[in-house]
Amino acid sequence: MTLTCKKLLLLLLLPLIALGGAAAQALPSIASKTAGMKKFNGFFPFYWDEQTGKVWLEVDKLDHDFLYVSSLPGGLGSNDIGLDRGQLGGQRIVSFKKVGPKILLVQPNLRYRAITDNQNEARAVEESFAQSVLWGFKAEAASGNTVLVDATDFLLQDAHDAIGSIRRANQGTYRLDASRSAIYLPRTKNFPKNTEFESTLTFTSDNGGNIVRSVAPNTQAVTLRQHHSFIELPDSGYTPREADPRAGYFGISYFDYATPVNENIEKRYIARHRLHKKNPSAKVSEAVKPIVYYVDNGAPEPIRSALLDGARWWNQAFEAAGYQNAFRVEVLPDSADPMDVRYNMIQWVHRSTRGWSYGASVMDPRTGEIIKGHVSLGSLRVRQDYLIAEGLLAPYEDGKPENKAMMDMALARIRQLSAHELGHTLGIMHNYDANNNASVMDYPHPQVQLDRAGNIDISKAYGTSIGEWDKLAVAYGYQHFPKGTDEKKALDELLAQGRARGLTFISDTDARAPGGAHPTAHLWDNGTNATDELLRVLEVRKKALQNFSEKNIKPNAPMSTLEDVLVPIYNFHRYQAEAAAKLIGGMRYTYALRGDKQLVTEVLDKREQQKALDAMLQTISPEVLTLPENIIALIPPRAPGLGNSRELFPKRTGLTFDPLAAAQSSADFTLSFLLHPERASRLVEFGSRHNTLSLQDITNQLIDKTWKSRRLDGLAAQVQLQNEQLVLTHLMALAQDENASYQARAVATSALADIRQHATSQAKRTRDAGYKAHLDFALARMDKPEEVKPTKTLQLPPGAPIGDGIFGCE
Structure with a gap:
């Protein structure tokens, strides 16, 4: 069979056509692709294209692990939904993998590992559990081993799951509107060890809920800002410290399938900052690199000073552990970005209602090393304590200045709160077995006294320094031992010495359970015995109600605002009642280890339980619950413009004040614990x-x-x-x-x-x-x-x- 001239010509041209096609598919150089764009040099170099609003990312570290963190610098302002300013999101170790024209952002599964030199053994574990590909990019240009990708869509995604947070709060079904979203350049920056991106995202809905309506100018278009951080992982100079359930630390855990069968497969390590002594053998030494925190420069005075003072309490603990100048707190420079991973932050967060404060951390998931501590403090909390002080003191006497003790009490609480939340970012958990200011990691109720004349005294409402438990916790987590020390034995001895001084640890699960049994682990209580403290608090409450009058609000304030002040005073005993309830059917116990000679369990005796029951029954007595006529007559329906809120007593009487509903809600609270x-x-x-x-x-x-x-x-x-x-x-x-x-x-x-x-x-x-x-x-x-x-x-x-x-x- 012979070939026609036409076919022969085609065969001769095919190699040239293929060569031309390959040439046509070759990627342009990065320099030519980014011509005219603004370059940001740093950890991952990137370019800003003003004409298209795009961010182009140089991927010059293929197959190189780094930390990816999402966060929320511009929040919604609702405690109920969350989504607070400065809220940290997910933190993941990731790497870029090139597969043909695709660049995949891959998250390995560090929950399951094989710590071994045997690559086949490690591969068997890796292939047994799923990984996650977080994003797929397309290579658009290349120079050597570096490729260029369009990162815009990645940066404009809802990485913080704001849509899910709003949906879970039953506040509407929102969608991300790309046409109303863009890169936020003022917070898009690059540094040698971290690359920071920020985006303005707009979410739209036709069925936004009332909570969204209360904080957003328009429920149909809610605009937030989200942040993306690419962070260089720490070097290998950090040594993980094994966790001990008695020490009270957060941390990491993972399953190591290379562990011998006769050992525990799950490994646990505490979370902590890297801190080394310059001279580990010295009793007192400076740190190689101190831990530095920064207070939000947006916090006003005198609150800013209170935040600084409280946070600095922790230096007492580091000094007790043998460090000199190892912990500092400063005001954030105006040029700094609070979301920058280089700054440990104490951020002042505003919401429409009072709500939680919290301490979070950016942590190396491999080791537990804390890279960035980030505290979020709700700004309305200080006003709540001021309100309680107003209710306790009835301070507004005509012609007299306001009682300075109220502001002193509110600022004392802010100092304690600053120390408390910062403690979480050091890795330390709550300790509810630490009454009488043994730990700032407890939840303190204001310690209100009756003086010798029977008058209310709030001058010592809150602690003024770090607690003894906190010093022990810092010593456990941060002590730098000389070379050759048996670290496990030394740490065990530290905890044993603490137990000998009565310093023990009980945390959230035990203290928060409404049917809880531990007799000393409670939220917002005081004293060494919950029953005795309940009886004392009831006396304070009684005195405050006896004094209650129009003097509890400022001159010319609407009389209906007396109800706002009355609520925390009428319910002043609520947390101590919850604490006393745990003595009924109560049991002492510890997080004992075999051989540490601690008490394991001990059921409370009948007399102690009966005493608690007697006190609890007082809280539902009509004598305690019935408000006097002189208070009821002072509270009219809400003045125009004030409206009702969840901060007020429930009502079944329409507009008028309902003293029976107040009594019912309080009695029901007690009974819910007694008959849990x-x-x-x-x-x-x-x-x-x-x-x-x-x-x-x-x-x-x-x-x-x-x-x-x-x-x-x-x-x-x-x-x-x-x-x-x-x-x-x-x-x-x-x-x-x-x-x-x-x-x-x-x-x-x-x-x-x-x-x-x-x-x-x-x-x-x-x-x-x-x-x-x-x-x-x-x-x-x-x-x-x-x-x-x-x-x-x-x-x-x-x-x-x-x-x-x-x-x-x-």
Whole structure:
């Protein structure tokens, strides 16, 4: 078969066509592609194209691990939704991988590793668990081993998941609008060890919720700013320190599949900054490189000085650990960026309502080394403490200046809060077993005293220095031992010495559980004994209510604002009541290790539990809950423009002040702890093993103090009837609660039978129409237990945070 001339010519031209096609597909040089653009040199060089609004990134470190951190420098201003100014987001080790024309940003799975020199063993683990490709770029230009990619879409994504945060708060379904989003150049910068990008992102919706409406100028278009940081990973000069559950540190953990079978496969290391002594053998030495924090220059005075003072308390702990000038706090220079990884920050954050403060960190996920500490302090918190002081002191006497003690108390709290949140960024967890200022990592309630004359004294409301536990924690995390020291043994000895001084650690899970059992681990309590402190706090509350008058608000303030001041005073005992409840069905315990000679568990004796129950029953007595007429008469409906808010008492009376609703929410709060299903089940179980308080003791005394108590008159009688219905509600709920043990439900059912018998008998005898209606209503309710829903009772106005919050929050 012969070829035609046409086919022969085609065959001869094919190589030339292929060569021409390859030439046509060759990437341009980076210099030619970026001609006319502004270059930013640094960790990852990048270019800004003013004509197109694009950012072009030079990827000159292929297959090179670095840290990628997203954050939120421009927030929404709502505590309920979150999305605060300065909020840190995800932190991930990533690397760029080139696959043909694609550049993939890959996140390895560091939760599962094989720490070994055997590459095949390491590969087996790597291939057993998924990785994540965070983004795919296209190579647009190249010079040598460096490629250029268009990073614009990556930088304009919702990396912080603002859409998800708003959706989870049931505040609408938002979408990112690319036409209203752009690179934010003032915060897009480059440095030798970190590259910083920032974007303005606009989210749109047709169904924005009321919370969004309260903080955004337009719910249909919510504009935030998000930040991206590419950060060089620390060098190998950091040595991870093993975690100990008794030491109270955050940290990292991972599974090391190269671990011998007879050892624990999960490895845990604490989070801490790198800090070395210049002379590890010296008792006192300067640091090779001190830890420096910066206070937000946007915080006003006198708050800024209080933030500086409180944060500097930590230097006491570092000095106690043998460091000199190793910890400093300064004001952020005007030229610095708070989101720059080089600056440890204490940031002053504004919201529309008071809310949590928190301490977060940028951490090396490989080792636990803290690269950047970042504290966010809610600006309205100081005003909440000032409000409490106004309620306690009734300070506004005509013709007299404001009481300076109020501002002193509010600033004292800010100092303590600054120290507390900074402690989290040092790696230290909450310690709720540290009353009487043993740790700034506890949550402090204002320590209010009655002086010898019986007057309220707030001069020592909060601590003024670092605590002894904090010094021990810093020594554990940051002590630099001389070469040759058995570090594990030395650290164990440190903790043993602390225990000998009464310094122990109990953290969030134990303290926050509403059915909790630890007798000293509580949020916002004081004193060494929760029951004694509750009785003392009730006396302070009583005195403050006796003094309550129009002098609790400034001259010419609307009288209806007295309710704002009354709320924290009426509920002044709420946290101490929660603390005392944990003694009922309580058990002492520690995070003991085998062989450390600590107490493991010990159920509280019956007398201690009964004393706590007696105090708790006082909190639901009509004497405590009934507001006097002179206070009720002072509070009119809200003045125009003020409106109602969740910070006020609940109401069932429309516009008028409702003292019964205030009493109901407080009594319900107490009963929710006394008859919590976990506590009830524990009382049954402990009672079967020890001579201690039983669930029957609780129910019998509750019924005696409410249903079977002497009948009262007036408003106190209405509080009494209300309490009886609440006791009935909680007992019916416990009897039906499948989370409670069978016997706990049986005891609750028996208590209901007792109430039924009593109510039936009283209904036949009474001539009081109102009381009979109450009894008949209770009997009718017991016939329909499925309709009882304790969650539908009135809730207390929010109390937390009066001072600090969840892991790393206040």
